[in-house]
Amino acid sequence: xxxxxxxKTAPASPSLQPTGWLRYLSFSVDHKVIGLQYxxxxxxxxxxxxxxxxxxRTELLSPVSDFMARDVxxxxxxxxxxxxxxxxxVPVVNGAFGNYLIPFYVGARDMAYxxxxxxxxxxxxxxxxxxxxxxxxxxxxxxxWTAYPPLSITTPATGQIIWILSVLLLGxxxxxxxxxxxxxxLKLRRPGLKLMQLPMYCWAMLGTSILVVLSTPVLxxxxxxxxxxxxxxxGFFNPxxxxxxxxxxxxxxxxxxxxxxxxxxxxxxxxxxxxxxxxRKPLFGYTTMVYSIMAIVVLGLVVWAHHMFxxxxxxxxRLFFTIATAFIAVPTxxxxxxxxxTLWGGRISLNSAVLFSCGFIVNFVxxxxxxxxxxxxxxxxHVHDTYFVVAHFHYIVYGGxxxxxxxxxxxxxxxxxxRMLDEHLGRLHFLLTFVGFNLCFAPQHxxxxxxxxxRVAEYDPQFELVNQISSAGALLMxxxxxxxxxxxxxxxxxxxxxxxxxxxxxxxxxxTSSPPPVENWxxxxxxxxxxxxxxxxxxxxxxxxxxxxxxxxxxx
Amino acid sequence: xxxxxxxxxxLDHIDDHGAEHGAEHPDHRMFGLAAFLVADAMxxxxxxxxYLTFKAVNPLMPGAIYELELPLPTLNTILLLVSSATFHRAxxxxxxxxxxxxxxxxxxxxxxxxAFLASQMVEYFTLPFGLTDNLYASTFYALTGFHGLHVTxxxxxxxxxxxxxxxxxxxxxxxxxxxxxxxxxxxxxVDGIWVILFVILxxx
Numbered sequence: 001x002x003x004x005x006x007x008k009t010a011p012a013s014p015s016l017q018p019t020g021w022l023r024y025l026s027f028s029v030d031h032k033v034i035g036l037q038y039x040x041x042x043x044x045x046x047x048x049x050x051x052x053x054x055x056x057r058t059e060l061l062s063p064v065s066d067f068m069a070r071d072v073x074x075x076x077x078x079x080x081x082x083x084x085x086x087x088x089x090v091p092v093v094n095g096a097f098g099n100y101l102i103p104f105y106v107g108a109r110d111m112a113y114x115x116x117x118x119x120x121x122x123x124x125x126x127x128x129x130x131x132x133x134x135x136x137x138x139x140x141x142x143x144x145w146t147a148y149p150p151l152s153i154t155t156p157a158t159g160q161i162i163w164i165l166s167v168l169l170l171g172x173x174x175x176x177x178x179x180x181x182x183x184x185x186l187k188l189r190r191p192g193l194k195l196m197q198l199p200m201y202c203w204a205m206l207g208t209s210i211l212v213v214l215s216t217p218v219l220x221x222x223x224x225x226x227x228x229x230x231x232x233x234x235g236f237f238n239p240x241x242x243x244x245x246x247x248x249x250x251x252x253x254x255x256x257x258x259x260x261x262x263x264x265x266x267x268x269x270x271x272x273x274x275x276x277x278x279x280r281k282p283l284f285g286y287t288t289m290v291y292s293i294m295a296i297v298v299l300g301l302v303v304w305a306h307h308m309f310x311x312x313x314x315x316x317x318r319l320f321f322t323i324a325t326a327f328i329a330v331p332t333x334x335x336x337x338x339x340x341x342t343l344w345g346g347r348i349s350l351n352s353a354v355l356f357s358c359g360f361i362v363n364f365v366x367x368x369x370x371x372x373x374x375x376x377x378x379x380x381x382h383v384h385d386t387y388f389v390v391a392h393f394h395y396i397v398y399g400g401x402x403x404x405x406x407x408x409x410x411x412x413x414x415x416x417x418x419r420m421l422d423e424h425l426g427r428l429h430f431l432l433t434f435v436g437f438n439l440c441f442a443p444q445h446x447x448x449x450x451x452x453x454x455r456v457a458e459y460d461p462q463f464e465l466v467n468q469i470s471s472a473g474a475l476l477m478x479x480x481x482x483x484x485x486x487x488x489x490x491x492x493x494x495x496x497x498x499x500x501x502x503x504x505x506x507x508x509x510x511x512t513s514s515p516p517p518v519e520n521w522x523x524x525x526x527x528x529x530x531x532x533x534x535x536x537x538x539x540x541x542x543x544x545x546x547x548x549x550x551x552x553x554x555x556x
Numbered sequence: 557x558x559x560x561x562x563x564x565x566x567l568d569h570i571d572d573h574g575a576e577h578g579a580e581h582p583d584h585r586m587f588g589l590a591a592f593l594v595a596d597a598m599x600x601x602x603x604x605x606x607y608l609t610f611k612a613v614n615p616l617m618p619g620a621i622y623e624l625e626l627p628l629p630t631l632n633t634i635l636l637l638v639s640s641a642t643f644h645r646a647x648x649x650x651x652x653x654x655x656x657x658x659x660x661x662x663x664x665x666x667x668x669x670x671a672f673l674a675s676q677m678v679e680y681f682t683l684p685f686g687l688t689d690n691l692y693a694s695t696f697y698a699l700t701g702f703h704g705l706h707v708t709x710x711x712x713x714x715x716x717x718x719x720x721x722x723x724x725x726x727x728x729x730x731x732x733x734x735x736x737x738x739x740x741x742x743x744x745x746v747d748g749i750w751v752i753l754f755v756i757l758x759x760x
Contacts, residue, residue, distance in 0.1 A: 112584050179591040187584045217595045218602035225606065225698060234687060234694035236606070242617045242691045247609050251602055 035100030081145030107190030178212030204269025219255035279346030352426030356407030363399025388448025419495030432480030440473025
């Protein structure tokens with residue numbers, strides 16, 4: 001042993017890793033460090049994207065283009081969408097919480113491919129900086145986050161090419177992360193832990209990662225073709241050269257519709273973790289939750305053309321995609337009612353995490369209803385590319401995913417930092433966010449129904465008052481970030497000591513110290529077969545036959 | 557770690573991926589490669605879908621030339637299929653600790669890969685259309701070019717493996733044959749893509 005030891009330590013690269021706070025700026029391979037890197041990096045981009053949203057709402061205070069020039073508005077709008085989707089929500093709901101929690105949940109000491117994991121994170125900051133710097137160099141892309149040709153071919157090329165490059169890098173990061181999550185969940189489970197005993201977030205991340213691995217490469221290929229059109233003057237998507245713009249739309253939405261589920265399925269999983277803990281009840285309908293996620297994964301891959309009902313889609317396609325989209329409401333509805341049933345009769349402690357989770361449920365059902373409405377061709381043809389669509393998807397991605405990100409930060413902060421967040425500031429944050437969000441986006445339904453087009457710096461003067469109300473809501477949302485920022489920074493130094501398990505939770509990440517040690521546990525990882533066994537002795541729960549409903553009926 | 561030298565002490569609190577823990581975990585690298593190849597296949601699927609849709613919806617513009625000859629691509633198909641077999645022989649010989657034979661088969665495989673690339677180049681230079689001539693020409697070059705990039709990478713991998721199994725105690729050996737198997741799986745994948753590409757681009 002003493003002879004072989006020097007040989008084993010020969011690859012000295014791990015010893016280069018710093019151990020203090022500097023490791024958060026290093027190529028660390030610790031999944032908890034990488035998770036936090038994703039979270040903080042994502043939040044920085046959220047502030048940048050939020051500032052852009054502020055600029056957009058300021059411009060829209062008046063019907064004329066006065067705050068910024070029209071092409072600058074287009075650039076800001078494109079950057080806002082791209083930053084919020086690819087640099088904030090996707091990396092945070094997948095990368096941040098996935099990296100932090102999944103190894104705990106499967107009873108592993110790290111992800112399956114730690115170095116690949118670090119590579120996946122470190123693709124993000126350069127891609128994001130490149131994207132934003134394009135605004136200062138030659139002007140950013142102007143064709144929206146969808147980059148539809150011929151608009152993306154005719155607008156200035158440099159910004160568009162930088163946009164394509166950074167989205168390709170972010171897509172690569174996403175694929176590497178997805179492969180890692182699939183391998184970790186399927187291959188790295190500790191012995192004795194069955195798939196149907198995993199916490200729900202694992203299932204959500206498994207479904208999400210399948211979507212990432214299947215659909216993101218198609219976007220990559222499409223963007224490569226688009227860059228050929230721009231740089232080499234091929235004609236894939238250029239009607240003037242015999243190309244076909246609708247093919248771009250099909251390929252783009254083959255990724256970008258699943259991208260909605262890539263943003264919202266992990267949020268479903270996180271809410272399913274938070275609610276049972278604070279309601280002291282088992283998660284209602286575990287098995288149906290699992291099948292719902294998998295149904296959403298399958299259906300999510302075959303509904304993309306509902307974004308294209310006005311793109312000359314033939315009737316059979318409209319019929320198929322309308323029906324397929326309406327079907328998604330079924331598994332989503334199952335999950336919605338399961339959360340309500342989890343809350344029902346529970347001993348709810350109405351703290352910030354639960355408030356944000358409940359805010360998510362309310363917002364998400366509103367966004368879901370408008371989503372089903374938008375899937376109907378006769379309605380969609382009228383509101384396509386209006387503010388109704390803007391309102392709908394902000395209810396999904398902000399009211400849904402971002403609310404859950406905040407809920408998750410309130411829930412897991414004590415584990416990550418080891419100190420509690422301030423509850424009063426948290427509730428103030430929730431109140432400001434919830435009121436501001438609904439004030440900002442609910443009026444946009446009305447704007448869209450009355451015909452205000454999206455993505456334009458100027459609008460008909462009759463919409464001025466409602467736009468100003470919406471902008472006031474946006475201001476409230478901006479202000480709501482302040483108590484949150486103060487809370488997370490101050491609590492890291494002055495917050496009450498959390499202890500290992502302040503919520504008395506049963507999932508494995510709470511069964512270690514706060515913050516957890518390197519390698520997650522001193523000693524063997526615990527075997528948690530009933531992660532939601534609240535209010536019942538663990539051995540009375542038979543997940544295979546009962547799941548939540550029987551427990552609920554028996555009054556537990 | 558029986559003797560706690562300073563080096564070891566440092567490693568202990570750094571992370572769990574130092575060499576000392578490597579042996580504890582089962583090897584999931586092949587699973588990761590397979591998942592990556594699924595993603596890679598989806599990129600090709602996107603290109604194929606685009607090509608087939610163009611074919612179904614967009615007629616060739618008047619005066620545009622898009623003619624493909626069969627002999628050279630058929631030869632290419634044979635080259636790649638044979639190279640899959642030779643790569644397999646290399647793997648068999650490595651596991652039998654017959655490194656010399658293994659390297660011979662690897663060199664043959666790399667040679668076939670290079671022959672494929674050369675033949676592809678010949679085809680490119682003799683075709684009557686260029687990249688930007690028309691929609692089909694562009695798609696043809698994009699698809700075959702993207703595939704050719706994969707063949708190039710695969711050939712480089714073969715040459716690296718060939719270099720690393722010089723001696724039975726080298727980095728690639730009978731006891732550590734993952735690099736060879738990974739390159740082999742990738743190579744079979746690239747061959748399979750070519751067969752689909754051949755059918756879609758040349759035969760239908």
